[in-house]
Amino acid sequence: MIQTALREIRRGTAEIIDEARLETLLKNFFEKGETYTVKAGFDPTAPDLHLGHTVLLQKLAAFQKFGGRIQFLIGDFTAQIGDPTGKSETRKKLLPAQIQENAHSYKSQVFKILDPEKTTVVFNADWINPLGAAGMLELTTTYNVARMLERDDFDKRHKAGISISISEFLYPLLQGYDSVHLKSDIEIGGTDQKFNLLMGRHLQRVYEIGKEQSVLMMPILEGLDGVQKMSKSLGNYIAVADEPNEMFGKILSISDTLMWRYYELLSTQTLDAIEALKAGVENGSLHPKKVKESLALEITTRFHSEEAALAAQEEFERVHAQSEIPSEMDEFTLEGPIWIAKALVDCALSPSTSQARREIKQGSVKIDQNKLSDEQYQLEAGEYILQVGKRKFARLKVTQ
RNA sequence: GGUGAGAUACUCAAGUGGCCAACGAGGGCAGACUGUAAAUCUGCUGAUUUUUAUCUUCGAAGGUUCGAAUCCUUCUCUCACCA
Numbered sequence: 391m392i393q394t395a396l397r398e399i400r401r402g403t404a405e406i407i408d409e410a411r412l413e414t415l416l417k418n419f420f421e422k423g424e425t426y427t428v429k430a431g432f433d434p435t436a437p438d439l440h441l442g443h444t445v446l447l448q449k450l451a452a453f454q455k456f457g458g459r460i461q462f463l464i465g466d467f468t469a470q471i472g473d474p475t476g477k478s479e480t481r482k483k484l485l486p487a488q489i490q491e492n493a494h495s496y497k498s499q500v501f502k503i504l505d506p507e508k509t510t511v512v513f514n515a516d517w518i519n520p521l522g523a524a525g526m527l528e529l530t531t532t533y534n535v536a537r538m539l540e541r542d543d544f545d546k547r548h549k550a551g552i553s554i555s556i557s558e559f560l561y562p563l564l565q566g567y568d569s570v571h572l573k574s575d576i577e578i579g580g581t582d583q584k585f586n587l588l589m590g591r592h593l594q595r596v597y598e599i600g601k602e603q604s605v606l607m608m609p610i611l612e613g614l615d616g617v618q619k620m621s622k623s624l625g626n627y628i629a630v631a632d633e634p635n636e637m638f639g640k641i642l643s644i645s646d647t648l649m650w651r652y653y654e655l656l657s658t659q660t661l662d663a664i665e666a667l668k669a670g671v672e673n674g675s676l677h678p679k680k681v682k683e684s685l686a687l688e689i690t691t692r693f694h695s696e697e698a699a700l701a702a703q704e705e706f707e708r709v710h711a712q713s714e715i716p717s718e719m720d721e722f723t724l725e726g727p728i729w730i731a732k733a734l735v736d737c738a739l740s741p742s743t744s745q746a747r748r749e750i751k752q753g754s755v756k757i758d759q760n761k762l763s764d765e766q767y768q769l770e771a772g773e774y775i776l777q778v779g780k781r782k783f784a785r786l787k788v789t790q
Numbered sequence: 791g792g793u794g795a796g797a798u799a800c801u802c803a804a805g806u807g808g809c810c811a812a813c814g815a816g817g818g819c820a821g822a823c824u825g826u827a828a829a830u831c832u833g834c835u836g837a838u839u840u841u842u843a844u845c846u847u848c849g850a851a852g853g854u855u856c857g858a859a860u861c862c863u864u865c866u867c868u869c870a871c872c873a
Contacts, residue, residue, distance in 0.1 A: 639826075642827075643826065644827080645827065645829090646825095646827070647828080679825040679827075680825095682825085709826080710825090711825080731839075742838085743837085743838070744836080744841090745834095745837095748820085748833095748835080749819085751833095752819090752820050752833070752834065753821065754819085766839075778819095778820090779820060779821095780826060
């Protein structure tokens with residue numbers, strides 16, 4: 391039992407520091423029913439969670455199954471500093487009302503994965519503000535500049551002559567102090583957080599709280615392209631709030647290699663079950679598309695519902711596998727007769743008439759499922775279904 | 791503060807008076823192939839119903855010239871080295 395738990399906890403992790411202690415915690419849970427705390431920090435900025443973020447959340451959920459109590463920390467104080475990312479951009483200060491609102495929307499998204507019964511949401515301004523100048527000063531005496539510069543990001547910037555604000559040094563210290571205050575047993579975060587996570591151990595030792603947290607680091611999830619990390623700015627993400635059809639389609643569009651990665655980091659299937667799937671694909675008894683579909687179903691179900699996921703699958707089959715038109719699409723009404731290229735622009739299927747012309751020339755434009763080759767084509771009054779490429783559709787009503 | 795280098799389309803990057811709507815690469819879009827995969831191959835990738843044409847674009851504004859991304863002037867910004 392404990393071995394299975396350990397395997398699940400280890401699953402997908404990039405690195406675990408002080409694994410022995412982690413084992414002890416699990417052992418105490420299984421043998422004596424003792425619980426322990428697992429801390430994870432989040433920004434109070436508007437949560438637009440994508441699957442990359444949920445990797446961490448899934449791991450927290452796994453801990454909840456094995457006696458972990460989650461300390462879901464919202465860094466409302468530390469957000470004022472901004473974690474050093476090399477971009478050295480001073481953050482906008484968030485108003486308390488905004489932070490509350492963001493925290494609220496966090497909860498609605500996060501509790502789709504986490505068990506609220508075993509989760510405590512905390513705000514670090516609650517204990518950092520009372521520290522005062524004296525407490526803050528004391529905190530700074532626990533570390534020195536040379537060691538601070540060991541942090542990869544600081545080191546690079548320092549060597550490159552890029553400015554590092556003194557306040558940025560406080561970020562790791564405060565994050566570490568959070569662990570002191572919360573007496574966390576374990577802290578988890580992305581691999582990019584290593585320095586900050588280790589600071590928690592250091593400060594717990596300095597402040598003599600009688601334990602040093604284990605640290606568990608999760609890798610950064612690759613985006614849809616399979617190369618770069620999933621992020622909103624790169625546009626290769628699947629948002630938790632994505633519509634079922636979109637979510638399903640996006641997951642099915644990832645490569646087979648990436649699919650296994652997603653299985654490991656995102657699925658709640660056991661490792662044994664995943665191994666079985668892999669074996670099935672390898673010996674040819676299982677079609678990779680089927681495997682990908684069940685992943686898409688699982689994830690879409692998690693964030694929406696089983697009905698929505700099944701509906702998305704059906705829709706997907708209809709539109710793509712059998713190249714039929716989707717059941718829902720944007721509708722437009724235009725005055726006719728209208729030149730086809732103009733209509734494509736007005737229906738937002740093409741960005742410009744030049745582009746629309748090219749698309750017609752390339753044979754990617756279809757009217758009512760029929761390929762159009764005449765770029766001078768005029769649409770008379772009537773109703774049409776316009777299509778550009780495989781996935782852009784619009785229903786157009788032309789009036790006289 | 792001083793000296794030097796640079797700013798070209800989504801990104802990187804060629805181009806130093808006409809052959810430039812601007813090489814090439816990446817990205818994106820489309821077509822073929824497929825499992826809407828991936829990989830591969832092909833085409834397109836400033837705008838415009840003048841489409842073997844016209845107009846606008848190479849940090850900004852002026853200027854020289856029949857003609858400027860390319861030359862000159864001023865300005866703005868970025869980077870490097872020195873202090």
